[in-house]
Amino acid sequence: MILSTLSLLITGLLLLLILGALLAPFESLGWWAGWFGEKPALPTPRVPEAGEVIREHPTTSAAVYLSGIGAIDADSIPQEEIDWGLMAIKRLPGVLVVPDVYPYSVTNAGLTADRSFARAYRWIEQRRLENPYDLLQFVVNLRNLFQVAVSADRRYGPIYNLGVASEIIRALESRGYRVGSGKPVTLIGFSGGGQISLGAATYLAPVLKAPIRVISIGGVMADDPGLNQITKLYHLYGEADPVQKLGHWLYAGRWKWFPQSDWNRAVAAGKIEMINMGPMAHNGTKNYFGWTAFTPEGKSYAIATIDMIGDLLAKDGLIDPATLQEARAANDPEARAYEAARVAEAARARDKQRQTRTA
């Protein structure tokens, strides 16, 4: 009886999984076909009216952050990514940071926006606020994972990535980036955001007429045509992160047996740089955004990841090294205090857990 119920449950879950995957491409395909009322097109540079001056942000480059598959909308991302992003803004001087893109929708519409299952996602969001490790978060991860697969699929990717690229351009403009200014843009993508960064880069380079870099943080990336449009791809990976290896295993274009693939040609051209981040993991307290795990130099993993990005941007001439050092020195006390607070918080949580177990 228990066995048959269990097998029924597993079959049901499997069918739901297949159904979810089958429906995944429809959002972007329907968007392109105009089934939902939109008219897809890349935004064109805004032409100032007579006497009008378009306000432009004074920074010399921009960085767009594309979150991992845990994101519910552009604002509702896992807390660790929010904290990390706020600290990154302070430690990356002279860079216009744009966090307003929800990369798992072609229209930038979060899961709690006007959608069929918005109420269910709001409920999951509420649960996640109460418990960041709530199991139902898995539903969001799965839904977004399918969108990453859509982005990486050569049949759907060109449509999906066009939608995300449009949203990135809009977000950049809304933050004061002038399209056509030629200021370099860096896409920083975590996990699935890495693949979507590559996909969107296909369209960003020609429209922005600017060098596009991608920094993948444990990104799961395919052999994407976007590689032909970027200046550089830095892939930050942790030795304890098996998830980022999925891209290598799952996408044949990344296998060494296909030297003419977009990926392998980019490798041969020296466009792709793999950066070992030490024993970092994809999830949990020891991930790239961890505040309670530390490098041998005493930096939390979160700060180490931010600083690596800063070093790379400085190496490429996008941040002045002296200014970078100043910003870090100025931010260090705050970063240390934040780390200490998180460590204390984790210790309290452990104590509470121990007491509960003892009781």
Added chain:
Amino acid sequence: MFEFIRAMWVGSIEAMRLNPRAFEIVETYPRTGWIVLAVAIVGGASLLLGQSVILFVNRVRPGRFVLSLLLNGIIFALSLMVWGAAIWLTSKVLFPNEIPLSKALRLTAMGAAPYVFGFLVLLPYAGNFIGKVLSVWSFLVVLAAMTSLAKGNFGAALVCTVIGWLLVMVMSATIGRPVIYARNLLYKRITGTDLDMSVQDILTQFAAPPEDASSKSRKGAP
């Protein structure tokens, strides 16, 4: 109605399992022709649903989308019958026999059974691979059905199936061209578009440098 659908389902599954009993039943009972025809239509519609990216790319409206699936089902069933006729003709020439054409048609149409799952081609990442598996599977079903028709003579079945397929290919490129033209015209009428835009065109249109893009055709531009 329920019995009919059940027969379609069981028939498809047994054909996919290459069960000789399923082929014997279809061979013996002419009334199974309707069931096999329905499976072929569903298979064709399901396959186009799996490959529907082409309809979306060409911005086919929802109503026309559904009609296109139905049309593809009918055309797919017809194309299987043409293949069946070619196999039957080949067998008449190479291995003289008294097998009626209707039996060959019914059994060839069973090759549509795997395509009932053609909608799975939609799946991101795995879809293309599934599509290839279904093609091979469909060929194996037809081969097994012809082997059953040839009373177990696998060699003769293989020769007739392959030559029959080649015959269809040659006909499509020669005397069958007006038919292909008419079919394409019908597709255009039903979908309401020229169906000439591909995903690659989207890349070319939007990912090319602006000066290049402006000189390119603006067909299908939003």
